[in-house]
Amino acid sequence: MAALTATPLVPTYVECARDGIWSLIVACPFCGDRHQHGGGSDAEPDIGYRLSHCLDGDLVNDYVLIAAPTDMVKPRRTPRAARWPR
Numbered sequence: 001m002a003a004l005t006a007t008p009l010v011p012t013y014v015e016c017a018r019d020g021i022w023s024l025i026v027a028c029p030f031c032g033d034r035h036q037h038g039g040g041s042d043a044e045p046d047i048g049y050r051l052s053h054c055l056d057g058d059l060v061n062d063y064v065l066i067a068a069p070t071d072m073v074k075p076r077r078t079p080r081a082a083r084w085p086r
C-alpha cells in the first residue's frame with residue numbers, strides 16, 4: 001500500500017480588484033509557477049481547498065490556501081462605482 005501524503009498548506013497573496021472580487025495568488029508547490037484563484041466578493045476572501053491549475057493526467061494536485069502574513073494582503077478597496085457618483 002502506498003504511503004499517504006499530506007495536502008500542502010500554501011500561503012496566499014490576496015488582493016481585491018476594483019470590481020470587489022478577491023484574487024488569491026499562490027506559488028504552486030507542484031510546478032513552482034504562479035496560479036491565481038478567485039476568492040469571491042464577500043467582505044473576507046474565500047480561502048481554503050483548491051485544485052492546482054497544473055493538473056497532471058489522473059494525478060490530483062490539490063492544496064489548501066492559508067492566510068498569509070499581513071504584508072501579503074492588499075486591503076479591500078471601495079469599488080470605483082461606489083466612490084465616484086456619475
